[in-house]
Amino acid sequence: MAKVLVLGGGLAGVESAIFLREYGMDVTLVSNRDYLYIYPTSIWVPTSDASFEDVSMPLDELAKVHGFELVIDEVESIKSSEQKVYAKESTYEYDFLVVALGSGKMKHKGIENTLTICGEPKESLDIKVKLDNLIAKGSGKIAMGFGGNPKDSSNVRGGPTFEVLFNVHHKLKKLGIRDNFELTFFAPMAQPGARMGEKALGMMDMFFSRLNIKKQVGKKIVEFKENAIVFEDESEIESDLTMFIAAGDGHDVFKNSDLPLNEAGFVKINDYCQVSDGESTVENLFVVGDSAALQGPDWKAKQGHIAEVMARNTAFNIKMIEDGSKAFKGYMDHLNILCVMDSGDGAAFVYRSDKKALMIPMPVIGHWMKKGWGWYYRNSKLKRMFRLPGM
Numbered sequence: 001m002a003k004v005l006v007l008g009g010g011l012a013g014v015e016s017a018i019f020l021r022e023y024g025m026d027v028t029l030v031s032n033r034d035y036l037y038i039y040p041t042s043i044w045v046p047t048s049d050a051s052f053e054d055v056s057m058p059l060d061e062l063a064k065v066h067g068f069e070l071v072i073d074e075v076e077s078i079k080s081s082e083q084k085v086y087a088k089e090s091t092y093e094y095d096f097l098v099v100a101l102g103s104g105k106m107k108h109k110g111i112e113n114t115l116t117i118c119g120e121p122k123e124s125l126d127i128k129v130k131l132d133n134l135i136a137k138g139s140g141k142i143a144m145g146f147g148g149n150p151k152d153s154s155n156v157r158g159g160p161t162f163e164v165l166f167n168v169h170h171k172l173k174k175l176g177i178r179d180n181f182e183l184t185f186f187a188p189m190a191q192p193g194a195r196m197g198e199k200a201l202g203m204m205d206m207f208f209s210r211l212n213i214k215k216q217v218g219k220k221i222v223e224f225k226e227n228a229i230v231f232e233d234e235s236e237i238e239s240d241l242t243m244f245i246a247a248g249d250g251h252d253v254f255k256n257s258d259l260p261l262n263e264a265g266f267v268k269i270n271d272y273c274q275v276s277d278g279e280s281t282v283e284n285l286f287v288v289g290d291s292a293a294l295q296g297p298d299w300k301a302k303q304g305h306i307a308e309v310m311a312r313n314t315a316f317n318i319k320m321i322e323d324g325s326k327a328f329k330g331y332m333d334h335l336n337i338l339c340v341m342d343s344g345d346g347a348a349f350v351y352r353s354d355k356k357a358l359m360i361p362m363p364v365i366g367h368w369m370k371k372g373w374g375w376y377y378r379n380s381k382l383k384r385m386f387r388l389p390g391m
Helices: 011-022 039-044 059-066 123-137 159-175 198-210 304-322 365-381
Strands: 003-007 026-031 035-037 056-058 069-072 075-079 084-087 091-093 096-099 140-146 181-187 214-217 221-225 228-231 236-238 241-245 274-276 281-287 337-342 346-352 357-363
Touching: 003 011, 003 091, 011 026, 011 059, 011 096, 011 304, 026 059, 035 059, 039 159, 039 365, 056 059, 059 069, 096 304, 123 140, 123 159, 123 241, 140 159, 140 236, 159 181, 159 241, 159 337, 198 214, 198 346, 198 357, 281 304, 337 365, 346 365, 357 365
Parallel strands: 003 026, 003 096, 026 069, 096 281, 140 181, 140 241, 181 214
Antiparallel strands: 035 056, 075 084, 084 091, 221 228, 228 236, 274 281, 337 346, 346 357
């Protein structure tokens, strides 16, 4: 039985471990925290529509249900030439390695003056505390935005920014104090969200206008101050609460490893998720999710469903190698943008592929669809119900 080591306890790592066990592999998952954090539903923690526990799953429970070994440790480096992973507490050997460590974040001056919904999970609670304090005060200025990475645009998180912003608007409106708050969206690119398509861009502008949300785009961010965001033309946005999702870049572990990296620090892979620099391939080493340098169209985006496709394909491909077959599955045919962008009182269905781009408003029902997905994700992962094909 092949010994497979999975690094990372997020969506991609857990999905890898689950399907590797389905194929009968001996699986050890190494994570630096003891829970799986469900980022797509964490958008409701700041507005108290979900608790931290609602969007977290104990990894030991998942390990027990699916039969993989769980180790809590902090990975420090990967040495593929030695087939070893060095971590804070121990060194791990493997027959196959699946890297699902996520990504690092672009560094910005004054970033410590911001909070993010797509970083350390506990920050969602910090956003909640700040928001609650402003609500208790009865007024305030709130700015939310995201940044870009000119070296690799695939790991930009625009959707969660919009979702938290719209949910905050909805909460303030329900409380009857929306008019006492100034909400501002900001981003350095001229057309944030352009990867969703022209129709979606037009609809986003309509949302901002209808909800009275100010917009500041197309100016480079110079610095985050305690109560302001400074731009390249020396203009500022005053803010009592700044939420900012920095674009992703390579994980720090990769700087201490012997893996081929692209310009942004992501690990180069082939269509089968095997580590490959284009000339040589490491057949027993796979990278999935945000850690990987995705190939594909300019509009490609790293999303949870793509990470899970990569994870399932990787498990299948390892099984094929064990069986002496080359009938591998690739991820590139599955590249698309797919999300239900929640607003608290509804949602918008967003889809983008090579053939089409659409954004469909779904008042009321859209919100409950996303809530339903969160319930389904948790219960299907714990085998409390059947899994839908491809999910």
